[in-house]
Amino acid sequence: MLFRHLFILIILLPIKAFALIEVDITRGNLSPLPIAVSPLSIDEKSKESFNKILKNKDMGLEISIVVENNLKQTGLFNPLNKDAFLQKPDIAHLKPRFEDWALIKAQALITGKVTFIDEKLRVEFRLWDVLAAKEMMALAFTTVPNNWRRVGHIITDKVYERLTGEKGYFDTRIIYVSEKGKKVSRIKKLAIMDQDGFNTKYLTLGNELVLTPRFNPTNQMVTYLSYFRNLPRVYLLDIETGIQEVVGDFPGMTFAPRFSPDGKKIIMSFAMGGNSDIYTMDLENRIVERITNHPSIDTSPSYSPNSKYICFNSDRSGYQQIYVMKSDGSNVKRISFGKGLYGTPVWSPRGDLIAFTKLHKGKFYIGVMRTDGSGERLLTENFYQEAPSWSPNGRVLIFYRETKTDEKGEGFSAKLWSIDLTGYNERLVETETDASDPSWSSLLSN
Amino acid sequence: MDLGKIFRNTFLVILACLVLSACATQKKVDTGQMQGDVYTGTDTVKYLASGVPDRVFFATNESVLTTASRDTLRKQAAWMRKNSDLTFVIEGHADERGTREYNLALGERRANAAKDYLMTYGVAGNRLSVISYGKERPVDSGSNPLSWSKNRRSVTVKAN
Numbered sequence A: 001m002l003f004r005h006l007f008i009l010i011i012l013l014p015i016k017a018f019a020l021i022e023v024d025i026t027r028g029n030l031s032p033l034p035i036a037v038s039p040l041s042i043d044e045k046s047k048e049s050f051n052k053i054l055k056n057k058d059m060g061l062e063i064s065i066v067v068e069n070n071l072k073q074t075g076l077f078n079p080l081n082k083d084a085f086l087q088k089p090d091i092a093h094l095k096p097r098f099e100d101w102a103l104i105k106a107q108a109l110i111t112g113k114v115t116f117i118d119e120k121l122r123v124e125f126r127l128w129d130v131l132a133a134k135e136m137m138a139l140a141f142t143t144v145p146n147n148w149r150r151v152g153h154i155i156t157d158k159v160y161e162r163l164t165g166e167k168g169y170f171d172t173r174i175i176y177v178s179e180k181g182k183k184v185s186r187i188k189k190l191a192i193m194d195q196d197g198f199n200t201k202y203l204t205l206g207n208e209l210v211l212t213p214r215f216n217p218t219n220q221m222v223t224y225l226s227y228f229r230n231l232p233r234v235y236l237l238d239i240e241t242g243i244q245e246v247v248g249d250f251p252g253m254t255f256a257p258r259f260s261p262d263g264k265k266i267i268m269s270f271a272m273g274g275n276s277d278i279y280t281m282d283l284e285n286r287i288v289e290r291i292t293n294h295p296s297i298d299t300s301p302s303y304s305p306n307s308k309y310i311c312f313n314s315d316r317s318g319y320q321q322i323y324v325m326k327s328d329g330s331n332v333k334r335i336s337f338g339k340g341l342y343g344t345p346v347w348s349p350r351g352d353l354i355a356f357t358k359l360h361k362g363k364f365y366i367g368v369m370r371t372d373g374s375g376e377r378l379l380t381e382n383f384y385q386e387a388p389s390w391s392p393n394g395r396v397l398i399f400y401r402e403t404k405t406d407e408k409g410e411g412f413s414a415k416l417w418s419i420d421l422t423g424y425n426e427r428l429v430e431t432e433t434d435a436s437d438p439s440w441s442s443l444l445s446n
Numbered sequence B: 001m002d003l004g005k006i007f008r009n010t011f012l013v014i015l016a017c018l019v020l021s022a023c024a025t026q027k028k029v030d031t032g033q034m035q036g037d038v039y040t041g042t043d044t045v046k047y048l049a050s051g052v053p054d055r056v057f058f059a060t061n062e063s064v065l066t067t068a069s070r071d072t073l074r075k076q077a078a079w080m081r082k083n084s085d086l087t088f089v090i091e092g093h094a095d096e097r098g099t100r101e102y103n104l105a106l107g108e109r110r111a112n113a114a115k116d117y118l119m120t121y122g123v124a125g126n127r128l129s130v131i132s133y134g135k136e137r138p139v140d141s142g143s144n145p146l147s148w149s150k151n152r153r154s155v156t157v158k159a160n
Helices: A044-054 A059-074 A089-094 A098-103 A145-164 B003-032 B067-082 B100-120 B145-151
Strands: A008-011 A033-037 A077-079 A108-117 A120-129 A134-143 A173-180 A187-194 A210-215 A221-226 A233-238 A244-246 A254-259 A265-272 A275-282 A288-290 A298-303 A309-314 A321-326 A341-347 A353-360 A363-370 A377-382 A385-390 A396-402 A414-420 A427-429 A434-440 B047-049 B055-057 B088-093 B128-134 B153-158
Touching: A033 A059, A044 A059, A044 A108, A044 A145, A059 A077, A059 A108, A059 A145, A089 A108, A108 A145, A120 A145, A134 A145, A173 A210, A173 A414, A187 A210, A210 A254, A210 B100, A221 A254, A233 A265, A254 A298, A254 B100, A265 A298, A265 B100, A275 A298, A275 B100, A298 B100, A309 A341, A321 A341, A321 A353, A341 A385, A341 B100, A353 A385, A363 A385, A363 A396, A377 A414, A385 A434, A396 A434, A414 A434, B047 B067, B055 B067, B067 B100, B088 B100, B100 B128, B100 B153
Parallel strands: A033 A077, A033 A108, A210 A434, A233 A254, A298 A341, B088 B128
Antiparallel strands: A008 A134, A108 A120, A120 A134, A173 A187, A173 A434, A210 A221, A221 A233, A233 A244, A254 A265, A265 A275, A275 A288, A298 A309, A309 A321, A341 A353, A353 A363, A363 A377, A385 A396, A396 A414, A414 A427, B055 B153, B088 B153
């Protein structure tokens, strides 16, 4: 499978520590940085070889388009139209004529070179500061040709990190629930795709209802809820082998699963006799621990990145609210006090914020608050939306949104959307079918 | 009184009747099927046996059984006691206006509210299993309060 082929990373030239270009990602960026992504240069022989294997006309151009689209989606960069480029890709990669790039108002430039060596794909790229007329970084990778889109994602991660000072989120995947059919009898399948919507694969056949898949932050395991044999239970699925197993031996419904940050435990709800409480199961020794013990509904648990705390959803005050407790279940504190109902709390990978769904006066909101409940900020409002999931760098949230049906009950749809933590850059995430319950993976390579 | 006048009066009376009945019909669609926000209509209801409705309805975010629900469940219990070879699945459901995970828990709570009541009226617990579908299996695909009220339900289904 894809992940067995490790990338070989060679640093060509030392990265210079001083940079003149900086992109501030902490606020809504109203003037995205103009960046030129030159097609990566490629010799005719390599071009033909890749065309034979992958039916792709110009590997150099294709990879540059992956990078360009990634950068555009962030809302932080404005990739310039390639028609305006004056310099040829191969010459630009050796030594850009900075005046030419400054003329079309580019502030940063990415150049590169692609070759077919020993049945492998070799890609090198350089990032240039146009105004300072300096190279900012240079890297090369060798991998199997099939991984060419990932090369584009890794280049984007490197460029993003160099220019913003924070890790990227492009060499990642989204697992979600693919939906088809009428609202009263939806067919749901687990699906996985690259962060940019390519390489969709379906992991279940749709014979049984599946819900709420979540990635293990440390490997390629997924936990989700399946109604296999009409018994709603939490399952564990290895994406590489396709092997799945039920988690624990509970005499009732288990649901709302998530992994602990070290990937060694699953935390979930177990419902019995009308009461849902939170439990963990250690995946190594299979020991089950009860974390909450309260006659109310306790669900949607999510660990803090240091594993010391758990945020969760409970209606112990009478209505759905967000609570935080120590990971052993002690010190339970309610943190949501605004008007309305709060659900699906999920701790940011940076540790400082909790994202949530809020229902108030018939509208649904995706928002964030500090872990003590202060500083509530609503990012987006709609008829129905819920279930935010963080990008691994904690800068973007992906969630799903459903539309209202008309008088005849027609026109229902469910789609994935993303929005920056700043509240800007709301985007539809294209999927092959209707989609819900997205979960963002960690970076596949570091 | 001439014939024309009688005819005119009759016409007015008929017209008034039509208007009134139209109002009555209209009213039934608007509020006649809900009390508070609990569904009281019969559109979606099926019958386990003659006079034994298969489902009960709930208020938003609630799992409390209404007077009508308790009446329905007592009928179910009486019928179940007479048919002691049968077993049942009680399906708990929620409307689409809530988060998926909370709704799964809410559906389970609703199904258990029905189960507990049936047990109080003499049905053995081992004949009744529960399953929550949360908001995954609505009966009405509308996005309006009446449709949502039909979907907040607990349905008793024969299992054998």
